[in-house]
Amino acid sequence: MSERADLSSKIERAAQLLLIQRHRRPGVKGWELRRSLGRRYLDIIKVLDEELAKFGLKVKIVFMEEVSEPKAEDYDRALFMVTFRYPAKITDVLTAGWSIDELGALAACISIINSRGGSVRMRDLEDLLAEKLPRWRVELLLERFVRLGYLDVKDDHLSIGWRSKAEIDVDLLSLRLISYGSSG
């Protein structure tokens, strides 16, 4: 097989691995990609990312812990997945089964957690959401966010989950929130 054909087949394989959900949660670990695509899997992912750009998609890498200069082992442990390249239209998100209330509550949770250093007492967040939603619904929503991976819960504290890291530009969210309504 020529080098070009080999690369092309590896890009196809990478696209299949990333797009077709095999486990309960979407995405593939770096080490799985390395096993399937070889040592230079990051180069293949880079080419795939350029290809996906044509369809408004991108390869998103979620690191398990905050790293400023990721190394090979960080990539191996990271979660690779395909996301929209640009923000979604609200109509598309609503069509996908979300309600406005749920999206609003998620925005509140993520921005509050982000502003308080990444972790918030569950009770505090419940109190805040209960100003706009009935208590029983707040509880259900938080459970749902945790189940879907948008939030993590540990020792009665909520933090930002893997799915939020993949789907939401948290700093942009906070910035948009602060500037919302101020531009007229």
Place this chain on the structure above:
Amino acid sequence: MSFKVKREYVERIISTCERVLRRGVDPFTIEVERYIKYLKDFLSQSSSTEDLILDLEALEALSRVVEFQGRWIRDKSFKLYFDPLIIEAKVKSLSLSDLAHVLCQALRPIASVKMISRVGFEEAAKYWFNLPPLKDRWGRLPHQIFTIESMSIEDLIREKLALRGSFSEMVEEFWRRVKDSSKDGKIYYWDFIKSNSFEESVLKAYMLSYLVSYGYVGLDYDPKADDYVIIPYEERIQVLGSNSIAVSISYDEWLRRVKDVGKG
């Protein structure tokens, strides 16, 4: 200090810088100025190519730390805009709809395709092959005549196809009823759900299960009465853990309980 020890110290400088860069921790914990002075001294004493390379690597690592320090300050100063109080005030002042619109400006959903598993496919194939032909299945049921009629919301409520008000209002209203009922003293589960109709009892049990699950009321088992005492809370409490209490309310059980109560 021997030159070998000095070399080890330079190696330690490199590994410390690498660790800080990789973990993204506070880069100002590294004393860059002191390390550079040390490297200068090391360079003046070194003679081999290996030592020069080591010195260069350490200098390069330190320069990356300095670069990271700049970025770190930028990030931290940027974070100042996300003052928790300002964010909280904004969250409180905006409607859920506004918050949803803000979220969508920063939301890039995951794109994935779900496929049937091999086991699922085998099950589906088995079902398909065992499915009798259509001609064997048709004709067994009488033909139904469908007509379209309109119903008022009152009719839907009467037929129990729609609720009057929202479910949350029902839960709140029910919580009030439980609190009112317990004002006269201890109230037992079966006494509370006892009603003239089985349907009404099931509805009460259903609503009560909601209140228990979400911390509005508690249940305490009374072995003497072989029944649960309902304890309504003044305010909702945090439910920790996941203890389940299964209370069966079959029609026979309901008859027996209602008759017992009737006798008393």
